[in-house]
Amino acid sequence: MSETKNIQLDHVHHLPSFKKYPLSLFAHNIDIPMNVGSLFRIADAFGIEKIYLSGSSPTPPNSKIRKTSRATEKYVSFSFEKDPLFLLQNLRSQGYTILSLEITSDSVDIRELSFAHYEKICLIIGSENTGVSQEFLDLSDKAVHIPMLGHGSSMNVATACSIAIFEIIRSLM
Template sequence: MSPERFARINQMLDNRQPDLTLCLDQVHKTNNIAAVIRSADAVGVHQIHAVWPDIEMRVSGNTASGSQQWVKTIKHYHIDEAAAGFKAEGMQIIATNFSDEAVDFRDIDYTRPTAIILGHEKDGVSPEAIALADKQVIIPMVGMVQSLNVSVAAGLLLFEAERQRRAAGLYGSRKLDEAYCQTLLFEQGHPIYAKACRRKGIPYPHLDDQGQIVADKDWWDRMRAPVPETT
């Protein structure tokens, strides 16, 4: 791994916000999902959630521009499952919804642990998700239309959250588990060795503070040994 790539990945890890996430409530267009993931990566979201009854989801690689390898998508069959996880992590649940109860999206305190629910391209956030939300928000508009594309809405909310969090000094200090960081650094910095480890059932090695592999002779011997043929 080059020093430049090692430094870039570490910088990304130092700015990840594990207590800020999105939940896509039956959003089904692949280009929208990919665009949301791209915005999530841009503001340091560690992982997003997606609710879809048949659990089958595909991401448009061109639209995501590779962001899907940095932002994990957790899939759920039902919104109750996702919401229970958010509540267990102490997150406030914010749902986008055009209603009398909704407040301006900029009036929310996003420095708190937060999960933002965005809805289906046609029907919006489901009634079940709205019932589980702590607050509802709208994006004020002065034109003839009342809603934005879901990926555009996601971008606006995320960058407002990023603005508030940066002002509060929440970026720049690592909050992710070190074991996770080591795994990501190895897989993205040494992809050929990582693939060989998975194929041969070899544990990932530790990386030093320069991103280089730290392993004993036994590990290297196992790495160099041919994969046993199966019959």
């Protein structure tokens, strides 16, 4: 009797699907290039349609972004937005639901989200130090948070973004 083994596959076995979800990421004042690189890697992995960078966020080409992104910045559409308020208003006029990933007095547990199948969404993430600014919260349709069970009230911006995007996409399916 032969045993079937569970064998780890390498990158050669991966076949990209090229599927894109109607989900964009708006990243404002993400100062650390490695966090921006992680956002590109996350966006590529989850089929995000576009990353909008603004404020002090660095943009490709940048060696630290490239190293952390593992070159996924070549495959993810992005732009740098000089007028982020105009961008968010424009996305809203195109039918996007604007979500902020931030703990607020009105934020909702991200696990409680539900969306229409393939609803267009823009997720706002803010600075590693100060979070999402009040002006962006005011433009948001809803603020969502990830429940924190430990002593800390926050986590790395890229880690939080991964969790949020996973939950949003699960809700879109």
